[in-house]
Amino acid sequence: MTRTFRRIHGWLFALLLLACAGAIGYFSARYEHVSDWTYGGRASLPAETLAVLKALNGPVDIVSYANPQDDVRSNIAGFLQRYQRTKSDLTLRFVDPQQDPSAMRELGITTNGMLILHYRGHEQRLDALDNRSLTNALKRLLRGSDRIVAFISGDGERSPSDAGNPDLGLFVAQMQESGIRAVPLNFAQVATVPLHTDLVVLASPQHALSYGAVKALTDYVAEGGNLLWLTEPTNDDQHLSPLADALGLHVLPGVLVDGQGTAIGLNDPRVLALGDYPEHAITHGFRLNTQFQQVSALALASQTAWHALPFLRSGPQSWTEFKPISNDGASTIRFDASAGELKGPLDFGFALSRLSPSPDKAEQRVVVIGDGDFLSNAYVGTDGNRELGRRVVDWLLGDDALVNMPRAAGAPDRRLDMTLARLSAVSFGFLVIVPLLLLIACGWITWRRRRA
Numbered sequence: 001m002t003r004t005f006r007r008i009h010g011w012l013f014a015l016l017l018l019a020c021a022g023a024i025g026y027f028s029a030r031y032e033h034v035s036d037w038t039y040g041g042r043a044s045l046p047a048e049t050l051a052v053l054k055a056l057n058g059p060v061d062i063v064s065y066a067n068p069q070d071d072v073r074s075n076i077a078g079f080l081q082r083y084q085r086t087k088s089d090l091t092l093r094f095v096d097p098q099q100d101p102s103a104m105r106e107l108g109i110t111t112n113g114m115l116i117l118h119y120r121g122h123e124q125r126l127d128a129l130d131n132r133s134l135t136n137a138l139k140r141l142l143r144g145s146d147r148i149v150a151f152i153s154g155d156g157e158r159s160p161s162d163a164g165n166p167d168l169g170l171f172v173a174q175m176q177e178s179g180i181r182a183v184p185l186n187f188a189q190v191a192t193v194p195l196h197t198d199l200v201v202l203a204s205p206q207h208a209l210s211y212g213a214v215k216a217l218t219d220y221v222a223e224g225g226n227l228l229w230l231t232e233p234t235n236d237d238q239h240l241s242p243l244a245d246a247l248g249l250h251v252l253p254g255v256l257v258d259g260q261g262t263a264i265g266l267n268d269p270r271v272l273a274l275g276d277y278p279e280h281a282i283t284h285g286f287r288l289n290t291q292f293q294q295v296s297a298l299a300l301a302s303q304t305a306w307h308a309l310p311f312l313r314s315g316p317q318s319w320t321e322f323k324p325i326s327n328d329g330a331s332t333i334r335f336d337a338s339a340g341e342l343k344g345p346l347d348f349g350f351a352l353s354r355l356s357p358s359p360d361k362a363e364q365r366v367v368v369i370g371d372g373d374f375l376s377n378a379y380v381g382t383d384g385n386r387e388l389g390r391r392v393v394d395w396l397l398g399d400d401a402l403v404n405m406p407r408a409a410g411a412p413d414r415r416l417d418m419t420l421a422r423l424s425a426v427s428f429g430f431l432v433i434v435p436l437l438l439l440i441a442c443g444w445i446t447w448r449r450r451r452a
Contacts, residue, residue, distance in 0.1 A: 047406040049135045055401040059089040061118040065097045065109045072113040140179035147198040150185035156206025165378035187213035193220040201228045204372035208239045224358030226365050226396045230372035233296045248304035254320035256295040270294045280311040282391045288384025296370035297346040312349025319343050
């Protein structure tokens with residue numbers, strides 16, 4: 001009887017095991033569940049991509065022009081599966097480019113597997129498929145069209161394309177990936193700001209602007225144009241008083257210094273390090289540190305139709321220093337109220353908005369910042385400078401859905417830091433300890449078998 005029960009028990013266990021395997025196969029065919037157990041979620045879509053997909057309110061149709069004879073179609077379909085799991089109305093269609101070569105030439109299809117993304121009447125093209133390229137293409141679809149940003153030039157302003165330390169080439173290049181088109185604007189060649197310009201940038205002119213340029217810029221703002229104005233402590237008289245008066249702002253004299261910088265390792269008192277920001281749409285949820293190299297404090301000078309809010313503010317130990325600061329040796333500056341210096345906290349970044357005078361826009365936006373170095377090639381990679389600049393530009397362009405999106409973060413485990421002692425320990429373990437353990441295990445197994 002005992003042997004019979006054992007056989008029945010074995011058959012029941014086998015049947016139950018087969019039933020479980022069948023159930024797993026059945027449910028896996030009908031339902032899908034994906035788990036990412038990698039460190040840092042490297043197999044999942046980045047937070048930035050997830051935020052872009054969530055902001056796309058409507059179906060996205062992707063058409064791939066790929067030959068059916070090779071593996072390109074399967075590779076593209078496999079790559080886009082993660083995106084389709086996140087956004088169910090993201091569809092993928094394949095078209096054989098060999099069926100109608102003339103139509104492919106008219107569409108500009110030049111590579112096998114080229115993708116065209118369609119969203120709300122707009123389209124973007126991709127020749128290479130990777131997460132960064134696809135995310136930037138989705139951002140451009142979210143904008144609707146490329147935004148034209150005009151950079152004033154001709155008076156020593158920071159260049160949007162050059163690679164010099166004071167210029168903005170690195171920052172502008174990244175913004176261009178997400179649908180920003182930078183163009184030069186020289187008022188010696190044109191009398192007014194061209195139509196269809198979405199934003200004008202005045203980045204730290206080194207020479208006084210002509211009165212015609214100031215009038216053209218002031219007229220542009222008066223008619224509803226968006227503006228980013230980066231000023232410096234050295235920009236004392238650039239003929240820009242009419243523009244400042246129109247905005248109701250005043251650039252305070254002196255350079256803003258912070259006596260707290262030495263506590264965090266900053267030897268130059270002119271360098272301001274920020275970790276907290278006044279609440280604004282630009283700084284909402286922004287927790288990154290930023291650094292500003294040489295700053296002018298700003299103040300509201302008069303009541304205007306603008307709704308002005310500060311979003312950059314110095315610490316309580318800051319003040320406007322009037323005396324020159326030497327770059328050699330330790331600084332001996334002190335706050336001097338009798339000289340007219342002002343004690344902090346002081347604002348040096350303002351965001352202004354109002355109902356647009358232009359019938360084509362609902363709201364007009366202007367940002368004035370008392371420093372342009374933080375976006376320069378030399379400092380844009382410092383802490384959160386690049387991210388803050390991106391938020392400012394997106395807010396000025398009215399792309400509110402993009403302002404608070406998380407930035408792209410690199411994988412947390414791509415770099416292995418090993419000291420010489422740790423490397424020696426690992427080498428000793430693999431070359432000596434592991435082989436020794438294997439020899440001991442083999443000897444123990446041999447001894448057990450001989451005794452048996």
